[in-house]
Every structure is written in structure tokens, then in C-alpha cells.
Amino acid sequence: MEEAFVRLLCPECTKEWQSTPRDLPAPQNTFSCPECGERRRLSEFMRTEHDLETLRDLQ
Ligand SMILES: [Zn+2]
Numbered sequence: 001m002e003e004a005f006v007r008l009l010c011p012e013c014t015k016e017w018q019s020t021p022r023d024l025p026a027p028q029n030t031f032s033c034p035e036c037g038e039r040r041r042l043s044e045f046m047r048t049e050h051d052l053e054t055l056r057d058l059q
Helices: 049-058
Strands: 006-009 016-019 030-032 039-041
Touching: 006 049
Parallel strands: none
Antiparallel strands: 006 016, 030 039
């Protein structure tokens, strides 16, 4: 099976990166930006609705 990635974007510092869904917590859990330390729900770091759907589907 092809590895799926979700794209993340920090709403605070605008850092962009990607990760695999299994390396991330559930969307409603608090997540810290690796760049600036901003803490928000992980769902707020998803770049698009599609990325959030991918995360939900693969967790
Ligand atoms: Zn940040």
C-alpha cells in the first residue's frame, strides 16, 4: 500500500511540513508546532479539509 502523507501548516508561524497519519495524534488532541511551539488542536494544523479527511481515514 502506498504511504499516505498529510500536509500541515502552522497558523502561527506558517511553517509547512508533512507527516504520516500514524505519527500524529488524533485531530482533536493538542499539538505543538515543532518550529514555534504554538499549541492548538491538531485539526487546526491541517492544511486543507482533504488533509484532515486523510488523517481521519488512516488513523
Ligand atoms: Zn509554528
